[in-house]
Amino acid sequence: MGRFSFLFLLLILLVPIPGRALNFSDTFQVHGFASQGYINSTSNNFLAHSRSGSIKMSDVGVNANWQPLDSLRFGAQAYYRNLGDYNENSVVLDWGGVSYQPFDIIGIRAGKVKMPLGLYNEVRDSQFLLPMVFLPQSIYDESRRDSNLAYIGAGLFGNIDCGRFGDIDYHLFSGETDFPDESQLQQNNVSSAIAAIDRNNAVPASKKNSLIPDSYESLDRESDDLYGGALVYNSPIGLRLGATLIHSKASIYLNDSSEAAGNTLTHKRFVFSAEFSTEQWLIVSEYGETDRTTTMFGSTTLDGPSQSWYVMACYSPFENWTFSVLYDEFYRMKHDKHSDDRPQSEPYTGWRKDMGFGIRYDINPWCNVKLDYHYIDGTAMQLSVINEDPKRYWSYFAARLSVVF
Numbered sequence: 394m395g396r397f398s399f400l401f402l403l404l405i406l407l408v409p410i411p412g413r414a415l416n417f418s419d420t421f422q423v424h425g426f427a428s429q430g431y432i433n434s435t436s437n438n439f440l441a442h443s444r445s446g447s448i449k450m451s452d453v454g455v456n457a458n459w460q461p462l463d464s465l466r467f468g469a470q471a472y473y474r475n476l477g478d479y480n481e482n483s484v485v486l487d488w489g490g491v492s493y494q495p496f497d498i499i500g501i502r503a504g505k506v507k508m509p510l511g512l513y514n515e516v517r518d519s520q521f522l523l524p525m526v527f528l529p530q531s532i533y534d535e536s537r538r539d540s541n542l543a544y545i546g547a548g549l550f551g552n553i554d555c556g557r558f559g560d561i562d563y564h565l566f567s568g569e570t571d572f573p574d575e576s577q578l579q580q581n582n583v584s585s586a587i588a589a590i591d592r593n594n595a596v597p598a599s600k601k602n603s604l605i606p607d608s609y610e611s612l613d614r615e616s617d618d619l620y621g622g623a624l625v626y627n628s629p630i631g632l633r634l635g636a637t638l639i640h641s642k643a644s645i646y647l648n649d650s651s652e653a654a655g656n657t658l659t660h661k662r663f664v665f666s667a668e669f670s671t672e673q674w675l676i677v678s679e680y681g682e683t684d685r686t687t688t689m690f691g692s693t694t695l696d697g698p699s700q701s702w703y704v705m706a707c708y709s710p711f712e713n714w715t716f717s718v719l720y721d722e723f724y725r726m727k728h729d730k731h732s733d734d735r736p737q738s739e740p741y742t743g744w745r746k747d748m749g750f751g752i753r754y755d756i757n758p759w760c761n762v763k764l765d766y767h768y769i770d771g772t773a774m775q776l777s778v779i780n781e782d783p784k785r786y787w788s789y790f791a792a793r794l795s796v797v798f
Contacts, residue, residue: 420459420460420461421457421458421459421460422457422458423455423456423457423458424455424456424457424458424797424798425453425454425455425456425797425798426452426453426454426518426519426520426521426795426796426797426798427451427452427453427454427795427796428451428452428520428521428793428794428795428796429448429450429451429793429794430448430450430451430526430791430792430793430794431446431447431448431450431791431792431793432446432447432450432789432790432791432792433445433446433447433789433790433791434787434788434789434790435787435788435789436783436784436786436787436788437772437775437780437783437784437787438779438780439787439789440476440477440535440536440577440779441476441477441779442477442779443477443789447477449475449476449477450475450476450791450793451474451475452472452473452474452475452476452518452520453472453473454470454471454472454473454487454518455470455471456468456469456470456471456487457469457470464493464494464495464500465491465492465493466491466492466493466494467490467491468488468489468490468491468492469486469488469489469490470486470487470488470489470518471484471485471486471487472484472485472486472487472518473485476535476577477577477779483575485573486505487505487518487542487543488504488505488506488507488542488543489504489505490502490503490504490505490506491503491504492550494550494551496551497551497552497554498551498552498553498554499549499550499551500549500550500551501547501548501549501550502547502548502550502566503546503547503548504545505543505544505545505571506543506544506545506546506547506548506566506568507542507543508541508542508543508544508566508639509564509566509621509622509623509637510532510533510541510623510637510639510664511532511533511635511637511664511666511679511681512625512633512635512666512668512677512679513528513533514533514541514542517533517538517542518542519797520793520795521759521761521795521796521797523763524675524705524707524715524717524751524753524763525705525717525719525749525751525753525763525765526751526763526764526765526791526792526793527765527791529679529703529705529719529721529747530721530723530745530747530774531681531701531702531703531721531722531723531745531747531774532664532679532681532701532703534774536577536578536774536776537577537578539571539572539573539576539578540570540571540572540573540576540578543571544566544568544569544570544571544619545568545569545570545571546566546567546568546569546619547566547567547568548564548565548566548567548568549563549564549565549566550562550563550564550565551563557629558628558629559626559627559628559629560626560627561624561625561626561627562624562625562627563622563623563624563625564622564623565621565622566620566621566622567619567620568619568620569616569617569618569619570616570619570641570643571616572614572615572616572643577776577778577779578776579612579614580776580778581776581777581778582612582614582645583609583612584777584778585777586609586612586645586647586654587609589605589689589690590605590606590607590608590609593605594607602690602691604654604690604691605690606647606648606650608648609647609648610647610648610649611647611648611649612645612646612647613645613646613649614643614644614645614646615643615644615646616641616642616643617642617643617644617656618640618641618642619639619640619641619642620639620640620641621637621638621639621640621641621662622637622638623635623636623637623638624636625666631669631670631671632667632668632669633666633667633668633669633670634666634667634668635664635665635666635667635668635679636663636664636665636666637662637663637664637666637681638661638662638663639659639661639662639663640659640660640661640662641657641658641659641662642656642657642658642659643656643657644656645689654689654690655687655688655689655690655694656687656688657685657686657687657695658685658686658687659683659684659685660684660685660686661682661683661684662681662682662683662684662685663681663682664679664680664681665679665680665681666678666679667679672709673708673709673710674706674707674708674709675705675706675707676704676705676706676707677704677705678702678703678704678705679701679702679703680701680702681700681701681702682698682699682700682701682727683698683699683701684697684698685697685698685699697726697727697728697729698726698727698728699723699724699725699726699727700722700723700724700727700730701722701723701724702721702722703719703720703721703722703747704719704720705717705718705719705720705721706718712755713754713755713756714752714753714754714755715751715752715753715755716751716752717749717750717751717752717753718749718750718751719747719748719749719750719751719767720746720747720748720749721745721746721747721749722744722745722746722747723744723745723771723773723774724743724744724773725742725743725744725773725774726743729743730743730744731743731744739772739785741770741771741772741785742771742772742773742783743771743773744770744771744773745769745770745771745772745773745774745775746769746770746771747767747768747769748767748768748769749765749766749767749768750765750766750767751763751764751765751766752764752765759796759797759798760794760795760796760797761794761795762792762793762794762795763791763792763793763795764790764791764792765789765790765791765792766788766789766790767788767789767790767791768786768788769786769787769788769789770785770786771785772784772785
């Protein structure tokens with residue numbers, strides 16, 4: 394953990410924060426949050442080099458909102474994350490922009506806007522609110538947080554009143570994906586490109602792929618297309634139902650070339666969601682598929698839909714305690730769950746089955762601590778940059794202290 398992060402977290406923990414926003418005026422507010430975690434895993438690394446334990450799991454966010462008119466709002470959030478060897482000691486604009494909503498039924502947002510994906514993507518950086526240390530990874534992959542959190546563009550949103558039947562939130566958008574240079578996904582892309590170049594240089598000249606350069610200098614990933622939308626039905630009995638549909642295309646460029654070395658076309662990505670909550674219970678399940686085609690150096694490396702689903706139950710028998718249990722599954726290829734089309738790979742590289750247990754204790758209204766244990770079968774979703782030889786069965790323990798103001 395960087396010195397800046399440690400001192401900032403220490404300051405927040407020692408100062409008696411009343412758990413509410415800083416109100417500079419009726420129209421201007423500042424909110425913030427911070428968390429510090431610890432992760433220790435067996436057999437495989439998860440997000441960080443965690444097999445020997447790691448405290449490189451901290452984040453700090455400060456957001457400001459100015460509302461000069463009832464229908465007009467400006468807002469932005471600065472965000473710092475130290476996760477493993479990536480996003481270390483860097484502050485980024487997590488989201489920011491303007492929203493104008495003259496009527497409840499319709500409004501417009503523009504800028505870097507939180508992306509609607511499932512029920513929880515737009516609140517995934519609010520660690521304080523989550524029942525477990527991480528959201529279910531099959532839908533909310535933490536290694537891809539940087540590119541999934543927000544889009545750069547504009548969208549229509551609103552709330553449709555359905556009377557005694559509840560209401561419906563909607564969000565339609567178009568823009569592009571933000572691909573930060575410092576992220577686990579970017580580092581994994583660089584590692585894969587260098588490995589492909591090395592393999593190509595090792596074969597005789599007559600068998601070389603002419604589309605692969607002789608050396609590596611740089612890699613840029615650019616968004617070519619992104620649009621989608623989401624609906625969430627809110628019932629008066631604690632039931633929420635959601636649906637998300639997204640289309641996107643992104644390309645990879647090597648060594649400042651104007652020709653793309655590869656691209657990923659996501660024909661459609663959808664998520665169906667259901668949540669039921671009472672005073673003591675939260676039961677939620679989401680199902681998703683991502684139908685995509687990936688090409689690199691003239692060859693198709695991935696073609697078909699993945700499959701994701703989970704079910705989670707959270708029980709709060711006492712005011713300050715929440716106990717959670719999670720079962721989470723991901724298949725790299727929906728129609729090839731045992732990797733039969735990839736005989737060079739072990740079958741378990743095609744799936745990830747996660748059984749998780751969590752405890753959350755709310756110390757006070759602005760501070761809580763969470764403890765998780767997960768036992769996992771399979772290595773799908775693992776990035777080779779931190780796991781060159783992943784093992785089938787593995788587990789991890791994670792703890793996180795979170796504060797808000």
